[in-house]
Ligand SMILES: [Zn+2]
């Protein structure tokens with residue numbers, strides 16, 4: 723069985739996921755845009771029994787913004803990490819994966835709330851690394 727790993731920026735928190743995941747969900751709602759400071763939250767939906775912490779499970783700060791919306795971040799580096807409030811699934815922040823997923827984006831949610839800049843201009847530059 724495939725096992726994928728992920729971690730925060732400072733390495734204090736790390737996790738494993740057993741088995742394949744069917745793709746990434748990107749939520750563009752106004753809460754996810756604010757919480758990420760970007761175009762939304764990119765997550766993997768993983769059944770609880772297939773997720774486990776390798777280290778740093780308790781090294782976290784959770785912000786309960788409302789009953790249906792919480793954010794958990796590493797206490798040291800602030801990286802947003804898996805949300806565990808749902809009874810059945812863990813919502814894993816896709817950007818924290820350290821191993822390839824082998825799948826792309828499965829769905830975009832709340833596209834009506836998407837930022838107007840969340841698209842490429844016709845002459846957008848694409849660099850493999852930082853230019854210059
Ligand atoms: Zn960290």
Ligand SMILES: [Zn+2]
Nearest residue numbers: 749750751754
């Ligand atoms: Zn959202």
